[in-house]
Amino acid sequence: MEKQNLEDINKNSESQKSQNNSDFSQVEKDKIIERQLRFQELLISISTQYINSDLSDIDTLIRESLQQIGEFVESDRSYIFSYDFVNNTTSNTYEWCAEGIEPELDNLQNIPIDYITHWLDAHKKGEAFYVEDVSLLPDDGEFGLRAILEPQGIKSLIVIPKIKNNELIGFVGFDSVKKINKYNDNEKDILFVFANMLVNVLQRKEQEEKIKAQEQKKEELLQNLSFQNEQLNEYAHVVSHDLKAPLINIHTLVGWFMDDNKDKLEEKDLYPLNQVLFNVEKMDFLIKGILDYSTITKLESQDFLIDFNVMIEEVLQTMLIPSTTKVTIQENLPSINGNAWRFKQVFQNLIQNAIKYSDKDNGTIEVGFTEKSDSYEFFVKDNGIGINSNYFDQIFKVFTKLESTGSSSGIGLSIVKKIITFYKGSIWLESEEGIGTTFYFTFVKDN
Numbered sequence: 001m002e003k004q005n006l007e008d009i010n011k012n013s014e015s016q017k018s019q020n021n022s023d024f025s026q027v028e029k030d031k032i033i034e035r036q037l038r039f040q041e042l043l044i045s046i047s048t049q050y051i052n053s054d055l056s057d058i059d060t061l062i063r064e065s066l067q068q069i070g071e072f073v074e075s076d077r078s079y080i081f082s083y084d085f086v087n088n089t090t091s092n093t094y095e096w097c098a099e100g101i102e103p104e105l106d107n108l109q110n111i112p113i114d115y116i117t118h119w120l121d122a123h124k125k126g127e128a129f130y131v132e133d134v135s136l137l138p139d140d141g142e143f144g145l146r147a148i149l150e151p152q153g154i155k156s157l158i159v160i161p162k163i164k165n166n167e168l169i170g171f172v173g174f175d176s177v178k179k180i181n182k183y184n185d186n187e188k189d190i191l192f193v194f195a196n197m198l199v200n201v202l203q204r205k206e207q208e209e210k211i212k213a214q215e216q217k218k219e220e221l222l223q224n225l226s227f228q229n230e231q232l233n234e235y236a237h238v239v240s241h242d243l244k245a246p247l248i249n250i251h252t253l254v255g256w257f258m259d260d261n262k263d264k265l266e267e268k269d270l271y272p273l274n275q276v277l278f279n280v281e282k283m284d285f286l287i288k289g290i291l292d293y294s295t296i297t298k299l300e301s302q303d304f305l306i307d308f309n310v311m312i313e314e315v316l317q318t319m320l321i322p323s324t325t326k327v328t329i330q331e332n333l334p335s336i337n338g339n340a341w342r343f344k345q346v347f348q349n350l351i352q353n354a355i356k357y358s359d360k361d362n363g364t365i366e367v368g369f370t371e372k373s374d375s376y377e378f379f380v381k382d383n384g385i386g387i388n389s390n391y392f393d394q395i396f397k398v399f400t401k402l403e404s405t406g407s408s409s410g411i412g413l414s415i416v417k418k419i420i421t422f423y424k425g426s427i428w429l430e431s432e433e434g435i436g437t438t439f440y441f442t443f444v445k446d447n
Contacts, residue, residue, distance in 0.1 A: 123161035308333035330368035354382035
């Protein structure tokens with residue numbers, strides 16, 4: 001009977017122990033799960049900071065996150081290293097140290113990677129390198145891993161590779177100086193996530209710096225280009241102005257000579273003199289075109305609301321229109337804020353161009369517009385010789401002419417495009433050889 005009672009007591013005792021162990025195991029599991037959840041929440045918080053930050057002070061941002069992670073995993077020093085596989089070295093770039101722990105950042109620059117072949121091999125495989133107890137490492141000489149870690153007081157460490165675009169670029173490390181530290185697999189996985197976050201934020205910073213540098217370079221180029229254009233326009237203006245005086249003298253003197261000697265000069269003598277006058281006039285047109293082109297953006301007169309019906313009538317009154325050409329102007333053209341001289345240049349050059357290249361007995365030129373939501377689209381249409389589509393882009397270039405006869409400067413359409421561009425508009429054309437050409441161009445409504 002007593003033996004039976006003893007057996008029952010032992011059974012009850014064993015059962016109680018088993019129950020206690022089970023309860024203890026469940027408590028530990030709950031603690032581990034709770035810690036992992038808190039770890040994940042910390043990473044989410046850091047990630048949010050990275051996303052919302054403008055990265056103007058990325059160094060502070062990274063050091064703060066190193067401290068947050070380091071304190072959570074109870075390390076005493078956390079850091080970031082970069083690999084330099086060209087020089088086969090690695091350098092400490094960021095570091096956080098707990099109170100009372102000596103920093104090593106300045107001491108760990110350009111360290112030969114031959115000293116850390118153990119964790120380099122692991123990193124190349126995309127794995128973490130973990131030493132739970134440094135004192136258990138083999139004593140492998142003056143330059144061995146143990147000889148590097150122990151002088152820093154390191155008892156445990158874990159280093160996680162940083163990988164960007166499948167390329168190993170460095171690592172994130174956590175040293176334990178005050179005590180041995182253990183990391184389970186789940187914690188290692190979370191540290192890998194943190195390492196990836198660091199790579200992303202550093203990459204984002206690099207991209208922002210590249211964009212900023214490109215924008216600065218672009219701004220410098222634009223300023224330089226603006227200055228060069230201004231200098232070129234000023235040069236063109238001065239040179240053109242200085243050339244007009246001697247041309248006028250040449251034209252006047254040749255004209256006087258021809259008038260004074262008209263009874264003595266034969267046809268063969270007049271031909272070269274007329275050629276001189278023709279080329280002087282041609283040069284005068286060219287100089288006027290250069291002056292007009294260089295003046296477009298330099299006008300300082302105040303803008304006014306210009307009635308285009310009145311303005312185009314004024315243009316036509318200054319032009320010599322052949323009796324064989326009919327010009328039709330659409331009624332109720334809009335009024336636009338701007339400079340009258342610029343607007344007149346556009347229509348004068350386009351209408352003059354249409355007259356010049358008319359080959360019909362009954363030439364027609366139509367001027368009209370269509371109102372768009374944010375702009376007015378004008379057109380100047382003729383039934384002239386037309387333009388081959390291969391030349392559509394060339395005709396707007398300075399000094400470009402499709403034929404060399406006549407005294408035209410070849411600048412007229414360049415002036416037109418420059419003015420339209422000045423007013424943030426665009427110009428294009430449709431044309432068919434032998435049928436005619438239509439130039440379309442826009443002016444925005446609120447200049």
